[in-house]
Amino acid sequence: MSDPDLSLLSTGELLRGIVDEVTEIRAREYTVMQKIAELNRRGAAAEFGYKTLPQVLQHAVRWDPKTAKRWVEQAALLSSEITPTGSEVAARLPITAAAASEGALSIEHVAVVAEVMKTLPGTYEAQVVGYAREFAPAAVRVLGTRLIYGLYQNDPEPRDPEPEPAGNRLTLRQGKDGGLKVAATLDAVTGAKFVTLLDPLAKPRPTTGEGPDPRSLDERQGDALAELVDLTLRADMLPEHGGEPVTLTLTMRYQDLAAQTGAATLDNGEPIPADQVRQLACSAGIIPMVMGSRSQPLDVGRRSRLFTAGIRRALVARDHGCAFPGCHRPPKHCDAHHIHHWADGGDTRIDNGVLLCRHHHTLIHRSGWEVKIEHGIPVFYAPTWLDPLRKPRRNQLHPAA
Structure with a gap:
């Protein structure tokens, strides 16, 4: 059957067609993984004279070694196994297997779900797969990391020595041309403060008659650091962002702050232990915000065109x-x-x-x-x-x- 004339399809029909066909491709990928798992169960590598099944697949379908190994590993996770006694053991990730069979997950999704589930209890598989049905693999990894942190953040670790607090390091090297080379390592809180100060100064300049800002990100950040030095010398003229002086925002429950438990989160999502938050609160102004029953902030602004x-x-x-x-x-x-x-x-x-x-x-x-x-x-x-x-x-x- 000949392909339809794509020019006769609307833009929406073209995009819907892509979604449907990618779903079909993913479902067929799952079928391929089932066949790979069956080859593995049969010991096909030895039958063909190879050491491992990935080596067979490298030659059979011209995959790179890394790709072949990944397919075999994912196939094992999504397929049942037969024990030496002949009994069948269910797939290690049954909910993931069901979603993959529908074409809802790509092999990249399966790899990320498997990575996250190495640390989480099996009862979390449905939640992680729910993420994978809606988001790209990279986002699923972030969500999984947050689940892991929330589950284990308060667990005691008596066998592990207390980690050394991350210190701040600054290396300055004077160049022969008189320039200064700067290299720094900052802890999470100091790093967040630094980025908060630098970010509004590093934005691309508005497009003018000469065209858009030609500077690279590194050049813009370098110029922003130079401007920040000048601004520091004029402390009464520090930059604003979003209509207010640069501000570092940490969010946590007041009960946790008072009890010194749990953690706060920075703007960038990094968790900060409660003891560090209390230390910051000793030397920083605190802006309390009354929240509604569903944690939504109450209306605090005046009627105006611009958001205050x-x-x-x-x-x-x-x-x-x-x-x-x-x-x-x-x-x-x-x-x-x-x-x-x-x-x-x-x-x-x-x-x-x-x-x-x-x-x-x-x-x-x-x-x-x-x-x-x-x-x-x-x-x-x-x-x-x-x-x-x-x-x-x-x-x-x-x-x-």
Whole structure:
């Protein structure tokens, strides 16, 4: 049968066709893994005169050694095994196998789920596979890491020596041309402070008649560091970000802070132990924020076209970064977006605002994606070509999720 004339299909039909065909490809990949597992059970490598099955596959389908080994390993995880006594043992990742058989997971997804499940109890497999059905493998790895941290963060480790606290290191080398070479290693808190100061100064310059900013990221950050040195010499002129002086935000439950348990999270999602938070609180101003029953911040801003510093602070506390599903961008990379646009009568309130990185801000304005506030939380709906049922989606990458 000849291929259909693609020029006769609408753009939405083309994209829907890609989604359907990739799903079919993934389902066929699962079938291939089942056949690989059966070859392994039969000891096919020895039958063909090879040491291992990956070596057979390298020659049979022209895979690189690493690729062949990965397929054999994933096949073993998704298939039942026959013991020497002839009894059958269920697959080690049965829920993952079921999702892969539907075409919902790629082999890359399976590899990440297997990696995460090495540390988590088996009861978490359904939750991790649920992530994998909605997000790319890299996002699933981040979500899995957060699950692991939340599960084991308070476990005692009596056999392990207390780790040495990460110290700050700064190496300065004067060059022959008079320039200075700088190399630094900073602990998590100091590093977050440094990035918070540097980031607004390292943004690309606005496009002018001469075109966009030609500097590379390294060049922009170098120029930002030079500007930061000048600003430090003029301490009363420190930069602003999001309409307020540069601020390091840590979020945690007050009960945990008082009891010195658990951890807080920085803007970038890094966990900070409670004792370090208490130490920071001794020398830093604290801005309390009253939260609603579902942890949504109450309305703190005044009616205006631009989001005020107070409203943005509340959005940061609620969204913890770009709210778009699967995006890990921290608050300092985000704009405050009017869900119901100001020009269309939308108010500048917390329940009409959402944090979005520049890329997803543009996407929301120009595509079929929609965002709504439901029960005080941003919820996104994909275009029909991506999800005909338009199921609600949330970003589960940020600590607040």
